[in-house]
Amino acid sequence: MKIVVCVNHVPDSETKIKLSPDGKSIDRTGVNFIINPYDEFAVEEALRLKEKHGGDVTSVSLGGDPHKETLRKSLAMGADKAVLLKDDAPRDTFSVARALADYAKELQADIILFGKQSIDSDDAAVGPMVAEMLGIPSVTVVVKLEIKDGAVLAEREIEGGHEHVETRLPVVVTAQKGLNDPRYPSLKGIMAAKSKPIEERKPSPAANKVEVVAMHKPAAKAAGKIVGTDATAVPELLRLLHEEAKVL
């Protein structure tokens, strides 16, 4: 089975985000970057598919040199090969998806795994976009995956339940927390990853269709009201919710 996993390199969720002077991007200085947390589930699933069905796992990232760190992490976990589609420009989901789809097509992937969403741009779009560009099915927000004789059975999270989706390979799957428990790279894996080469490629960029006009911090919330320090404050709290906020 030809398995491809797409990994993004994102600021860690604890990081304080500052804006650049242009007001259209974030200031990357001093920011700690990590593999996108959902993409760890995708890498883990890729490795398990390989262990079960044979084949090989290629991890791919589109971005600048720093993305190599995330690719190394995927190698340390066990990916066979890592490819950087080297590109330093800010890209929208369509543009990223186009480059990833072109590469996956060349590899003739049977399954392409993604995270549910990048925790920086919060788009949750690149996976299904790649599928559409390749004309293959996609199942998003997946918490359980079974593949047998080309048939795919995936369980995805929806409001108030789970959908059991049936489709066939080749397929795009986006991973949600709960799909698996990502392994920690072993020391041996980490050492091996250091010596594995990361192939660099020049993607042919597609123009952005979404343009950032401005970024700003959300309006700061006015200080809330501390209604009291014990159960005697309860009637006043309910009065405020009922009469002032009008939410009860």
Place this chain on the structure above:
Amino acid sequence: MKILAFAEQRENKFRKTAFEVVTAAKKLAESSGAEVVCVVLGDRVKSIAPSLGVYGAGRIIVVEDPKLSQYSTTAYAAIVAEVAKKEGADVVLFPATALGKDLAPRVAVKLDAGLAADCTALRWENSELLATRPIFAGKIMTDVRISSKYKVFTLRPNVFTAVAGSGGVATVEGYTPQIGDGEYGTRVREIAQSSGKIDVAEADIIVSGGRGLKGPEHFKLIEELAAVLGAAVGASRAVVDAGWRPHDEQVGQTGKTVSPTLYIAVGISGAIQHLAGMSSSKYIVAINKDKDAPIFQVADYGIVGDAFEILPALTQEARKLLGK
């Protein structure tokens, strides 16, 4: 100028987000003279379609097929894109629900369109449509503009309020798309419903508990308050990871993003990853015994005190207030 609004239904009932999306389309239309067209997909959904009229739908296009009784990513994408093209819609709006988020990116590709996902505001500026969307889990807001001919947006649930107007009468028309059976290759075989629970992603009120509850057995106190308020039960990751509560209740960065009208956080410290999932709630109440807990920085109202003392009192008083 034409705006196409995708009205989501499940089991032949419109979701609340359907009305939100149609209302948002209507608002955009009012300030630009655009026409609002809705599209509804399903099996025998014609009879429910007219109810979109009061929210501002001028025309409603209904695509009916027994095969559409369950969601199919590929078939839905093909049909909605076909309708958008046939209508020459400039703007296509979806809800940012599980279905909408799954569908919109595929439709965008079919239309060669840019996609702005999970928007919390839409407005015209110099006859251009600007969308505001939270990024970095709400730590930053970004205003974006789409340059492609077709423009696709998904709208965060519970943020755009549905407004029923005195409303004109909508015309309902059927449409038979040109798609092949192959498009139904991906389909939902069954839906496993969480037993009668209100989902946090859809709830108007959420009562969430964290590690301050000390153990799974004490979530009874949260459930009782939730029952009185007609609320969903939510949880922090700490208690989900500890196995006290199921993952589908988790609110936050690796859980669900919610924006209810009222969010009550009990024994939750308010870590940045938790705030990421709930800070766009309209009203936030915090109950925590540590006055310095970060949750108080986003709370509208707070009680600094012991949850075990406050929760039973709150449940009892709320019962009185609501006459239950």
